[in-house]
Amino acid sequence: MTDLDSDPGLDGNPGRAFDADVFSRRCASRGVFQHVTGRWSALIVAALLENGDPLRFAAIRRRVDGISDRMLSQTLGQIEREGMVVRTVHSTIPPHVEYGLTALGQKIAEPLSALIGIIESELPHVLEAQRLFDEAEGTRARGLHDAPS
Amino acid sequence: MTDLDSDPGLDGNPGRAFDADVFSRRCASRGVFQHVTGRWSALIVAALLENGDPLRFAAIRRRVDGISDRMLSQTLGQIEREGMVVRTVHSTIPPHVEYGLTALGQKIAEPLSALIGIIESELPHVLEAQRLFDEAEGTRARGLHDAPS
DNA sequence: CAGTATCCGAGAGGATACTG
DNA sequence: CAGTATCCTCTCGGATACTG
Numbered sequence: 001m002t003d004l005d006s007d008p009g010l011d012g013n014p015g016r017a018f019d020a021d022v023f024s025r026r027c028a029s030r031g032v033f034q035h036v037t038g039r040w041s042a043l044i045v046a047a048l049l050e051n052g053d054p055l056r057f058a059a060i061r062r063r064v065d066g067i068s069d070r071m072l073s074q075t076l077g078q079i080e081r082e083g084m085v086v087r088t089v090h091s092t093i094p095p096h097v098e099y100g101l102t103a104l105g106q107k108i109a110e111p112l113s114a115l116i117g118i119i120e121s122e123l124p125h126v127l128e129a130q131r132l133f134d135e136a137e138g139t140r141a142r143g144l145h146d147a148p149s
Numbered sequence: 150m151t152d153l154d155s156d157p158g159l160d161g162n163p164g165r166a167f168d169a170d171v172f173s174r175r176c177a178s179r180g181v182f183q184h185v186t187g188r189w190s191a192l193i194v195a196a197l198l199e200n201g202d203p204l205r206f207a208a209i210r211r212r213v214d215g216i217s218d219r220m221l222s223q224t225l226g227q228i229e230r231e232g233m234v235v236r237t238v239h240s241t242i243p244p245h246v247e248y249g250l251t252a253l254g255q256k257i258a259e260p261l262s263a264l265i266g267i268i269e270s271e272l273p274h275v276l277e278a279q280r281l282f283d284e285a286e287g288t289r290a291r292g293l294h295d296a297p298s
Numbered sequence: 299c300a301g302t303a304t305c306c307g308a309g310a311g312g313a314t315a316c317t318g
Numbered sequence: 319c320a321g322t323a324t325c326c327t328c329t330c331g332g333a334t335a336c337t338g
Contacts, residue, residue, distance in 0.1 A: 022268065129231055
């Protein structure tokens with residue numbers, strides 16, 4: 001369970017096999033999962049995976065449409081801390097900073113990228129489902145929705 | 150791009166191939182992506198996928214540790230609206246309601262489940278990366294972190 | 299059992315301005 | 319260019335209480 005309290009080995013033993021469980025509220029993996037699936041993290045790592053090579057700050061901002069400087073900086077810091085991206089600074093003027101995926105970052109990014117592909121291709125079905133659902137909203141209270149007994 | 154404004158076919162044509170792009174702020178797929186990767190949706194559909202069969206309200210609440218009645222109800226409603234789960238009511242006393250994945254829901258759940266598996270198995274590495282990162286915080290301002298010029 | 303209604307606080311996140 | 323700092327808003331989501 002990898003409890004945050006009665007912790008059997010969170011302290012520096014990365015080789016050990018944990019029985020991590022994101023479904024448990026107090027497992028550390030839950031927090032990591034929340035971050036990864038956060039508003040911006042997923043899009044950023046997916047953008048990096050899709051690009052293949054490292055990207056510069058401004059390039060990521062351009063690709064991840066709608067993100068603010070503040071959130072980009074903050075989110076990059078977070079996923080860097082979690083070992084998913086590496087930050088490389090070239091001390092030139094003007095500064096040149098690149099962000100690239102680590103091996104861990106790639107592993108994480110792959111299912112996210114797959115998810116994005118599925119959502120994009122299934123979007124019409126989702127929109128249609130929403131339309132049907134909302135339409136049925138008006139049709140309420142007239143004996144429906146029951147499973148056959 | 151599937152703009153929400155100059156919309157070329159969001160109105161009831163699920164067969165048509167869209168050029169949906171989740172990286173575009175105004176593409177409808179962005180919203181769907183945000184919902185799917187929301188705080189609870191991913192855990193719920195993953196729980197349903199893992200279980201195989203439909204689950205009852207209380208069973209999901211038990212599995213998705215920490216979720217409140219309110220958020221479970223709200224999130225189920227949302228993903229039902231998006232066509233990922235089906236709600237089946239058996240009009241008995243006490244009421245018996247089951248939630249099961251649709252085909253679409255399964256497609257979505259699969260990469261999420263894969264992501265969960267990766268995070269759980271890589272958790273030790275993430276924790277170690279965090280430790281190293283935080284440790285380096287103190288080691289600042291002494292000429293480091295530069296890429297070789 | 300399976301929800302809905304209401305209230306409320308914390309924090310995610312946007313806008314703007316400033317810096318190395 | 320690549321950020322940080324400050325402020326402020328607004329949504330998410332928890333607690334609690336009630337219903338069919």
